[in-house]
Amino acid sequence: MTTNWAWLIAGMVLIIAEFVVPGVYLIWFGIAALITAVVALTVDPGLPVELGLFAFSSVASVLVGRYFIARTLMISDDPLLNERTARLIGRKVIVTAPIVHGEGRVRVGDSEWIATGPDADVGDRVQIVGASGGRLMVEADEPE
Incomplete structure (x- = not known):
């Protein structure tokens, strides 16, 4: 039962860390931890299943995030800005x-x-x- 809240706290810490030190990756792991927290708080599947769910959710959220970021990249008005x-x-x-x-x-x-x-x-x-x-x-x- 204590790991359930740990997932929620870890998810929030990772999402907040993304805003403090932006790198576009911590947020996806934070989302995966929140998904794991929701499942753990409703079903209580046990630590091995929670770790597997977190691993799966991490990969899935990174792939989905990369897909949406690639589709929504803005084209710069000045493409040579940093060159x-x-x-x-x-x-x-x-x-x-x-x-x-x-x-x-x-x-x-x-x-x-x-x-x-x-x-x-x-x-x-x-x-x-x-x-x-x-x-x-x-x-x-x-x-x-």
Whole structure:
């Protein structure tokens, strides 16, 4: 009988912990513990059955939760929000250290980045055409 209330308390603690430290997983185990608590309070099946029910409910609630989260993910208005280098593609920048043998530096805003591309002299304008890690791939800028 005491394990019945323990499931209820554990479920509530897990759900509250999800709000305190969000990670999108504790809530599903909390729901599984609450399901187990409801069954344990109504039927009192014994600890081995309760543990099995909790295990089954945990797997089921995680799978159902993942299904609904995947279906309801919002598409961002700015898909490149956290991809700083990808946001730079298309910008025209100035070479600050000559690009020799395919590598040099360019100024983007108030910072300098390592750039790879065709040879270019200091002061030349180049266009960012790609990014890989912290390196920008550039091409000679076409005059307008």
